[in-house]
Amino acid sequence: MDNKRLIEEIVLEVLNKISSSQELQSEKKPLRYVVRTCEKDDRALKEIEKHGSVRWIDVKEREYPENIDHVIFPSVNQDLLVKSALGITDTDESQLFSDLMRQGIRVHFILSKKDSWVLFAHEKNSPYAQMIESYVKQLHSFGVKLTQWEEYESDFSSSPYTFSGKLLTQKDVEDWGKPVIRVSSQTIITPLAKDAAREFNISIENKGS
Structure with a gap:
């Protein structure tokens, strides 16, 4: 297993633990x-x-x-x-x-x-x-x-280009099927997700910028 994939799995596991203990899924308004x-x-x-x-x-x-x-x-x-x-x-x-x-x-x-x-x-x-x-x-x-x-x-309306998860992974990008992924400033983007976005020519945009 390469380092990037290991990092992605560790981050995902940590986020899952935080989510269960602190109700991470309840979004705070910016x-x-x-x-x-x-x-x-x-x-x-x-x-x-x-x-x-x-x-x-x-x-x-x-x-x-x-x-x-x-x-x-x-x-x-x-x-x-x-x-x-x-x-x-x-x-x-x-x-x-x-x-x-x-x-x-x-x-x-x-x-x-x-x-x-x-x-x-x-x-x-x-x-x-x-x-x-x-x-x-x-x-x-x-x-x-x-x-x-x-x-x-x-900027706040629902859009097919908006990713609502807390962690953007390589699989999310590979399965996206659209030219743009809009994420919030709280979304963690893994190195493998960035690599996949470059490979599939997908732009990752921060909707809060």
Whole structure:
């Protein structure tokens, strides 16, 4: 028995023991840090709370844990998007964004419905749209994730590409039969599973990223 297969079997046995003693199968909702702004979007906020435990960050106080690595800005408008790209910090929201960037904390902008057009600015042939597209590209270069609400919600919808187990093994990959496997951040991926994914040209994606 090669080392990789031995490791896979040991990990599986350990997980089974943990599962029986600590009820591992009961999923905990992920913790999400969300910026509380003046612009309220009840539907948006309810969607976040439905799929995760929320810790709010007040834009005026700008207090958050030191070990935080990901912050969500809901209902981002064009004003905040442009200021964030240019490094302008004349509002509480843009100042918070600047603080997070300087500390290397990942940011997810979920655009308001009326301003989600900026994600498709590259499809419009006008100097103004090209300027907006350059701001979007600048934010991407900072590592900022930009999505519409529809995309955010789809991250949690049931999908034939989603793997719900705690341990992704070689056999799981070989039997998958689809081009993508979406796993949670808590899923353990064995070395043999990664080898099999490369062999079968299957992409393993983290649905929490």
